[in-house]
Amino acid sequence: MTVLFFCVGAAKAGTSWLHRQLSDHPECHFRAIKELHYFDALENGRLDRQIDHHQAQQAALKARLSTRGAAPSEAQMRRLADRAEWLEVLRRGEDEAAYLDYVQRGVMAGQVVGDMTPAYALLPSERLGRMARMSGDVRMLYVLRDPVERLWSHVRMIAARRDDAGEVTARRCANILKRVFRGEEDQIVMRSDYAGALARLAVVPRLLVEVFEDMVAGPGFARICDFLGISRVAGQLAPVHVGQVLDMTPDQRQAAAAYLAPQYDAAERALGSLPEAWSRKGRV
Numbered sequence: 001m002t003v004l005f006f007c008v009g010a011a012k013a014g015t016s017w018l019h020r021q022l023s024d025h026p027e028c029h030f031r032a033i034k035e036l037h038y039f040d041a042l043e044n045g046r047l048d049r050q051i052d053h054h055q056a057q058q059a060a061l062k063a064r065l066s067t068r069g070a071a072p073s074e075a076q077m078r079r080l081a082d083r084a085e086w087l088e089v090l091r092r093g094e095d096e097a098a099y100l101d102y103v104q105r106g107v108m109a110g111q112v113v114g115d116m117t118p119a120y121a122l123l124p125s126e127r128l129g130r131m132a133r134m135s136g137d138v139r140m141l142y143v144l145r146d147p148v149e150r151l152w153s154h155v156r157m158i159a160a161r162r163d164d165a166g167e168v169t170a171r172r173c174a175n176i177l178k179r180v181f182r183g184e185e186d187q188i189v190m191r192s193d194y195a196g197a198l199a200r201l202a203v204v205p206r207l208l209v210e211v212f213e214d215m216v217a218g219p220g221f222a223r224i225c226d227f228l229g230i231s232r233v234a235g236q237l238a239p240v241h242v243g244q245v246l247d248m249t250p251d252q253r254q255a256a257a258a259y260l261a262p263q264y265d266a267a268e269r270a271l272g273s274l275p276e277a278w279s280r281k282g283r284v
Contacts, residue, residue: 002107004100005114005228006131006140008201009121011191012153013145013212019116020236021221027230029111031103032075032082040119042094043127051090058083096134112228121197122190129203139227140204144194144267145212146278147260152248154188155180160244168244177252181259195266209270213277 007015015034022028033054041050061080065072072080085105089098103113120128121142132138145153152173159172179185180192190196201207208227214220221235248256257264268274 001137002104002135003112003114003228004103004135004138005112006120006138007114007116007118008123008128008140008142009118009191009197010143010145010150010194011118011121012150012157013118013143014216015116015118015143017216017235018143018221018224021233022112022114025225025230025233027111028228029104029107029113030116031086031105032079033086035117035119036086036103036115037117037119038089038099038115039123039127039131040117041090043123047090047093051087054083054087054090058087100135112230118191121201123200125200125203128200132204132206137206138204139206139208140201141208141210141224141227142197142201143210143212143215144271146275147192147194147263147267148248148253148256150212151180151188151192151256151260152177152252154191156244156246158185158188168246170246173246174252177256181255192260192263194263194270198266198270211271211275213275 007018009015019030019034023030037050041047058080061072061076065076085102089095089102092098103115107113120131123131128140132140155173155176156168158176159168160166162176163169163172176185176188180188183189198209208224210220210224211218212220215224216235222232225232264274264278267278
């Protein structure tokens with residue numbers, strides 16, 4: 001039976017790194033699009049937005065190739081083909097059979113298939129429960145990162161997006177962080193809520209809660225391989241999608257740790273104890 005794997009987050013907790021490792025694993029089969037955003041689009045009535053997004057991505061890649069007068073590489077051909085197939089799924093509306101056919105197309109016996117969309121951690125329990133029953137063997141992963149480090153990474157990413165030159169400045173980050181504390185940055189606040197996500201994920205029978213710091217530089221990736229029933233391989237240490245470096249001030253770190261205290265408590269309950277790396281970096 002083919003294992004259907006969902007990595008549901010957390011955002012800014014190494015899911016791009018994990019996708020690269022598993023995409024290169026011979027016992028896994030992932031399509032070219034990392035984050036399918038299927039179930040959150042269904043839940044929020046945003047399938048049309050996803051269709052527009054993927055059509056724009058297709059058009060942009062074709063335009064770049066045309067401008068250069070170059071034939072697409074093998075990887076580009078795969079992206080174009082996969083995205084065209086995915087657009088057909090999206091146009092069908094809610095159709096679990098079409099979704100499963102897409103993620104499983106081309107799979108070989110014994111390979112794991114999956115979808116790594118961190119936004120799925122925000123889904124209600126009812127939707128997560130339905131996902132867990134989509135096939136005979138569904139396994140979900142939720143990766144926890146030191147809450148302060150995850151928050152600051154997210155703040156820096158948003159700061160870069162809001163700057164015309166894509167720069168991360170201390171002033172903009174400070175302003176965004178203050179807005180987080182006031183509950184005015186909904187997306188950052190929601191994705192920082194480990195307690196809420198873990199409560200919603202309680203309906204999933206086969207759930208692994210892993211630690212980002214262990215995953216990228218410890219035994220965590222091996223545990224994920226074991227959970228999926230695939231051979232252990234050495235994870236590559238090269239980071240993926242690393243943001244621009246900007247350190248928090250001691251006061252910012254202390255304020256963030258206090259704000260995120262419920263998330264440390266939720267992680268401790270889920271893991272049994274807080275990772276050593278967190279005690280060094282998070283609460284001061």
